[in-house]
Amino acid sequence: MIKTYLFLVGAIFCxxxxxxxxxxxxxxxxxxxxxxxxxFYLTAFxxxxxxxxxxxxxxxxxTWSGLGxxxxxxxxxxxxKQTLAWxxxxxxxxxxxxxxxxxxxxxxxx
Numbered sequence: 001m002i003k004t005y006l007f008l009v010g011a012i013f014c015x016x017x018x019x020x021x022x023x024x025x026x027x028x029x030x031x032x033x034x035x036x037x038x039x040f041y042l043t044a045f046x047x048x049x050x051x052x053x054x055x056x057x058x059x060x061x062x063t064w065s066g067l068g069x070x071x072x073x074x075x076x077x078x079x080x081k082q083t084l085a086w087x088x089x090x091x092x093x094x095x096x097x098x099x100x101x102x103x104x105x106x107x108x109x110x
Contacts, residue, residue: 004054007047012064014044016071023080059106066099 018040025033051060070092076082084092 001054004051008051008055008060008063011044011047011051012067012071014040014047015064015068016075018044019068019072020075020079056106059102062102063099066095070096 018037021033021037021040024030025037028034048060048064073084073088073092077084
């Protein structure tokens with residue numbers, strides 16, 4: 001089960017890396033960032049194929065998208081100097097709490 005979650009973390013990392021390269025690719029006009037983001041996205045989906053064989057797709061997608069959104073918002077602040085209102089920051093923490101709840105009770109439902 002740990003291997004499954006490691007694949008999920010790897011998929012989240014690759015999706016975040018690909019998304020962070022979107023503005024750098026300048027509408028796909030820069031070859032190297034565009035190529036790298038394509039590789040990151042393909043790798044993310046490849047890793048997800050292993051995860052959905054072991055965990056319910058609803059749990060996988062909630063975790064992948066929720067933690068991806070949270071991480072991208074943090075990295076957008078660090079690398080692109082993008083700011084968020086306090087309400088948006090509170091919402092991001094609610095997403096993380098939701099991901100924790102979804103994963104905590106996923107095994108208890110048959």
